[in-house]
Amino acid sequence: MTTYDAVLLSSFGGPEGQDDVIPFLRNVTAGRGVPDERLEEVAHHYRHFGGVSPINSQNRALKAALEAELSKRGIDLPVYWGNRNWAPYFKDVVAEAAANGHTRLLGLVTSAYTSYSGVGQYREDFEKALLDNGLTDTASIDRIREYFDHPGFVMPLVEGVKSGVKTLTDAGYGSSDIRILFSTHSIPTAAAKASGPEFGEHGAYEAQHLAVAEKIRELAAPGVAWSLVYQSRSGDPRVPWLEPDINDFITGLADRGEAKAVVVVPFGFVSDHMEVLWDLDNEAKATAEEAGLGFVRVPTPGVHPAFVAGLVDLIEERLNDTPAEERPHLTDLGPWPDHETVGTYRDPAQPGSAPAAPTAPTPPSETVEATA
Structure with missing residues (x-):
């Protein structure tokens, strides 16, 4: 058995009020020279909701749910919560954990897929948090594997798709009238390829999404057509990003007469945060209404009991x-391997003890900023 003394719930972070919006977006785009005028174009998404991102309250709820499930199972591990782009920041949370004597942390990242933003950048965050606190040689952070095809992540989405299709069929649509749109965050095509070129033109990132989408459709609605679509692209318009965009695709479906209603599944996200509430519940829904298509949006896993239990x-x-052969997974791509340990933990009771052994190598990840 491996000994850990705390869980580090790791996420993106978001503003908590109108005055936080631009500083938060500056953090997100740090190093890219994005002027405040450009940031204001994105800020209105947050300002529409009073400048408050729902991701923070969702992570507080997930933290509480994890604590309850750990306690229920008799697992004595405190849960800390840290963010990349807003308080509580990783640096401060790792310092707090160390001050409490917790120096062997197990990171639980709120990203189910392999990408730079979901893998490589979190590793950099962990490395910097240890370095900034002078803990590189005395503490360590591991992380759980990508869980894109773990039953705990997949089955709440299956439940949601079944419900969404039923809602439309109850409204009079036939199964041939419905298209399931599996939506995830677009990233630069070069970044997608770098996430694992051995998995195809668009790397592990696309391969994982395609495999999970097919599994969800198989379990929830085997007679209904589906497509993988992308949302929330940002950055330089001259840089190629993964397509098709969900709004363009919805319009095309209507123009070609290929569907009369859509079930939108935000399976690239673990909670109903801003990119779900704005980009799907606002923009994609409006596009569907303008095109005359019925629209149902499936909930993300959030704090669904199966998701919490799965984590x-x-x-x-x-x-x-x-062992890998005993780890649950629902696609042929899984189970995804573990990652190398960040930092070096040495048992204070055994001075001079050997560093913790690294786990399997991190899968390739892109080297380009993926989101804005």
Whole structure:
């Protein structure tokens, strides 16, 4: 068994009020020279909701749910919550954990897929948090594997798709009238390829989404057509990003007479944060209405009991050093491997003890900023 003394719930972060919006967006785009005027074009998404991102309250709820599930199972691990772009920042949370004697942390990242933003950048965040606190040689951070095809992540989406299709069929649409649109965050095509070129032109990022979409459709609505679409692209318009955009695709479906209604599945996200509430519930829904298509949006896993239980299963998987062949997965791509340890933990009771052994190598990840 592997010993950890705390869980580090790791996320993107978001503003907590109108005065936070531009400083938050400056953090997100740091190093890219994006002027405040450009940031204001994105800021109106947050200002529409009073400058408050829902991601923070969602992470507080997830933290509480994880604590309850860990306690229920008799697992004595405190849960800390840290963010990349807004308070509580990783640097401060890692310092707090160390001050409490917790120096062997297990990171639980709120990103289910392989990408630079979901893998490589979090590793950099963890490295910097240890370095800034002078803990590189005395603390370590591992992280649970990508869980894109873990039953705990997939089954709440299956439940949602079943419900969404039923809502439309109850409204009079036939199964041939419906198209399931599996939506995820677009990233630069070069970044997608770098996430694992051995998986195809658009790397592991696209391959994972395609595999999960097919599994969800198979389990929830085997007679209904589906498509993978992308949302929330940003950055230089001259840079190629993954397509098709969900709004363009919805318009095209209507123009070609290929569907009369859509079930939108935001399976690239774990909670109903800004890119779901604005980009889907606002923009994509409006596009569908303008095109005369019925529209249903499926909930993200959020704090669904199966998702929370699945995350704790993943924590136990690391605590118990569960062999790969015994790790649950619903596609042929899984189970995704573990990652190398960040930092070097040495047991204070055994001075001079050997560093913790690294786990399997991190899968390739892109080297381009993926989101804005």
